[in-house]
Amino acid sequence: MMPTAPTAESILGDAIFPALRDHIISATGLVFYADRPESLAGHVGERMIERGLDDCRSYLSLLKEENPGSAELDKLVELLTIGETYFFRHRELFDALRDAVLPVIIARNGNSRRLRIWSAGCANGAEVYSLAIVLRRELSHLVQGWNISIVGTDINRTFLAQAAKGDYEEWAFRGTPPELRRECFQQGDKTWQIARQFREGVSFHYHNLASGPFPATRCGRAAFDLILCRNVLIYFGPDFTERVISQLAECLGPEGWLAVGHAEHGTCFQAAFEAVSFPGAILYRKSKPREAQSSPSGAVPAKTFLHGAHCTMAPRSVEAASNVSRNRLSAGETPIDLQQIRALADRGDVQAALRLCQARLTREPLNPIGYFYEALLLDLVGQHAPALRSLQKAIYLDRKFALAHYYSGLIREKLGLREEALTSFRNVAPLIAGRPETERLPEADGLAVADLQELTRLHIAELERT
Numbered sequence: 001m002m003p004t005a006p007t008a009e010s011i012l013g014d015a016i017f018p019a020l021r022d023h024i025i026s027a028t029g030l031v032f033y034a035d036r037p038e039s040l041a042g043h044v045g046e047r048m049i050e051r052g053l054d055d056c057r058s059y060l061s062l063l064k065e066e067n068p069g070s071a072e073l074d075k076l077v078e079l080l081t082i083g084e085t086y087f088f089r090h091r092e093l094f095d096a097l098r099d100a101v102l103p104v105i106i107a108r109n110g111n112s113r114r115l116r117i118w119s120a121g122c123a124n125g126a127e128v129y130s131l132a133i134v135l136r137r138e139l140s141h142l143v144q145g146w147n148i149s150i151v152g153t154d155i156n157r158t159f160l161a162q163a164a165k166g167d168y169e170e171w172a173f174r175g176t177p178p179e180l181r182r183e184c185f186q187q188g189d190k191t192w193q194i195a196r197q198f199r200e201g202v203s204f205h206y207h208n209l210a211s212g213p214f215p216a217t218r219c220g221r222a223a224f225d226l227i228l229c230r231n232v233l234i235y236f237g238p239d240f241t242e243r244v245i246s247q248l249a250e251c252l253g254p255e256g257w258l259a260v261g262h263a264e265h266g267t268c269f270q271a272a273f274e275a276v277s278f279p280g281a282i283l284y285r286k287s288k289p290r291e292a293q294s295s296p297s298g299a300v301p302a303k304t305f306l307h308g309a310h311c312t313m314a315p316r317s318v319e320a321a322s323n324v325s326r327n328r329l330s331a332g333e334t335p336i337d338l339q340q341i342r343a344l345a346d347r348g349d350v351q352a353a354l355r356l357c358q359a360r361l362t363r364e365p366l367n368p369i370g371y372f373y374e375a376l377l378l379d380l381v382g383q384h385a386p387a388l389r390s391l392q393k394a395i396y397l398d399r400k401f402a403l404a405h406y407y408s409g410l411i412r413e414k415l416g417l418r419e420e421a422l423t424s425f426r427n428v429a430p431l432i433a434g435r436p437e438t439e440r441l442p443e444a445d446g447l448a449v450a451d452l453q454e455l456t457r458l459h460i461a462e463l464e465r466t
Contacts, residue, residue, distance in 0.1 A: 006048045006055070011041040016056035020044065021257025024061060027073060028155065029210030030080055031237035032232060039462050043079040047072065047218060073201055074157050081156050081235075082458065084113045087126045087168075087176045089120050089228075091438055093259060097226075098134050100256050101283060105225045108255070114147045116224045116327030118251065121232035122152030125204060126172055131228075132198040133184050148200070153207035165206045166194040175438065175450075210240070214247045222378075223253030231261035242268050249273065258284040262451050280440055341373060350380050368397040372404055375411075403433040403441060406452060422463050428456045 011017055022041060025031055033040040042272035045061065051072070062072050077321055086093050109115060115135070119128045122339050126152055133142055135150075150177050154160050169191055173181050185192035206212075209232065224394035233241050248258055258273060269275065273284035341360075344353035354377040361370045371394035378387035388411045394404040432441075437450035 006045045006053070007114070007151075008045055010036055011045055011048075011056060014056040016060060017041065020056045020060045020063075023063060024076070027211060028077060028080065028208070029240055030235045031240060032235040033080065034237070036462055040080075043076065046079060047076050050075075077155050078158050085123045085231075086172045086174050087254040088130050089127070089175055090262070090281065090451070091175060091197070092278070092440070092448075093283075094134060095457050096132060096278035096281045096283060097131075097259075098138055100278060101226070102135070102139060103142065103305060105257070106139070109225065113145065113147070115143065116226075117148075117150045118224045118227045119150065119152045120207070120209065120227060120229040120248070122154050122163060122204065123156070123159050124167070124168075125152055125159075125166065126171070127230070128163065128202055128204070129166070129194050129198055132194075132200075132202055133180070136198055136200070137184065150202045152204045153220040154204075155206070155208050155210075157206060160204045160206060160274060165414075166199065168194075188312040202265070209244055214251055224251050224256060225253060226257045226259070227252060228259045230259060231264070233260060235263040236373075238268070246272060247271060252286045254286065256286045258286070260284070262448075341377075351375055353377055366397060368394040368401055368404070371397070372401070372407075375404075375407060379407075379411060384411050387411055388415070400431050402428050402452065405431065406456060409456075413459070413463070418463055422460065425456050425460045427461070428452065 016022075017037075021034070021037065024033060024040070024044075039121065044056075049057050051059070051062065053062065065077075089205070105115065117131055119131070122128050131150055131441075135148060148442065152163055154163075158177070166186075167188070181192060184195050184198060186195060229244075229248060233244065236244065244257075245268055252258065258269075259281075268316055269284050274287050274444075276283055277287050297364045339359050340355045344356065354374070356369060357377060359372050361374060364370055375387040375390035375394065378384075378390060390410060391404050391408045391411065394401055395408070398404070405424050405427040409421045411430075412418075412421035412424055432449050433450060435449045437448060437453070439449045441449065441452060
């Protein structure tokens with residue numbers, strides 16, 4: 001009699017599943033799946049069927065075996081990770097790199113004429129080649145004859161193979177002007193291949209942030225000048241995130257720079273970095289003695305407002321949020337003092353920030369921005385149900401408040417309200433439909449419409465799998 005094919009339900013009911021889950025998370029760092037056992041079980045089930053296994057003990061043994069186990073982990077990782085990206089994703093970040101950050105690095109490295117960049121979690125390589133285009137095309141006059149190295153790493157070997165090939169379909173260019181594509185790529189039958197000059201100095205390698213050794217630069221010749229680790233930390237838990245950030249800081253030379261994703265800003269960077277704000281983007285500069293600090297032209301120091309259990313998306317700049325607040329208030333009303341609220345939260349005094357926010361809301365009971373901030377603060381201190389009620393008030397006052405619907409979905413997920421969370425996430429798409437993908441949302445710090453679409457799709461996909 002043939003064994004019954006494993007299902008997500010049978011895997012979840014297997015007494016060995018918790019040990020299997022813990023092993024997978026330990027091996028990959030993907031704490032994202034600790035709170036999504038049904039989704040993890042579904043992916044594991046696919047691999048168990050492929051390998052002809054029918055219980056968690058057998059699959060765990062396979063993963064622990066040195067040779068076939070490592071190959072099997074690679075196959076599982078292909079299911080667990082998302083490599084959807086495109087060229088010049090978050091154009092404001094690349095503008096900041098081109099106009100301010102890279103020129104500062106280049107000026108500092110004038111004697112060595114050497115530049116080293118690491119894209120950690122590079123997926124299909126679009127980010128790596130975007131950087132190469134910026135340097136070789138837009139800053140070529142500054143780096144002529146330089147030794148430039150751009151290293152892309154990922155835990156997914158299939159993504160790395162795609163990156164090394166350098167062939168991309170039309171969808172990868174949705175953020176790229178047509179003239180740039182014609183200049184930097186060679187058109188084939190169905191794909192576009194990166195031109196040879198932008199491959200120079202580019203390499204791709206396997207690296208696991210959870211278990212692989214980090215480059216032992218010790219700020220020597222091999223230290224990186226810039227590291228991009230975008231949309232990777234969202235998969236990790238707080239402790240692991242802090243360890244990775246610390247290790248990335250070790251890999252940077254003095255005054256090196258770190259770029260992370262929209263959903264990954266937070267106070268966990270404060271020990272090693274100074275946050276620097278550019279139009280539509282925030283980057284982190286490795287800390288140096290306070291008296292020696294200065295900012296590149298066009299940048300202003302900026303702290304980010306933590307509003308989750310670990311690094312996560314921050315509300316937009318105080319100035320912009322204050323303007324919206326003023327516009328939505330009746331004449332004569334005083335807007336909420338977002339700057340003071342945010343400053344208190346940045347110092348870790350969340351309760352004081354919450355008290356101030358609530359005090360101001362008694363004077364501005366029709367201010368949706370105020371209820372949005374109140375919800376972020378309540379969520380930060382673990383009061384998820386009250387946070388949800390605050391978001392509902394914000395939505396009542398402004399039914400087109402897309403980010404409030406998105407956060408309602410996040411909090412309903414935490415409360416175990418799966419169907420209600422799905423409804424909240426599904427409300428987001430029609431609210432931002434038809435808006436340019438590169439448009440920045442008015443309640444998020446540089447978050448573009450395309451980024452919110454992608455984040456929402458991710459949550460909907462995971463909830464629908466469960």
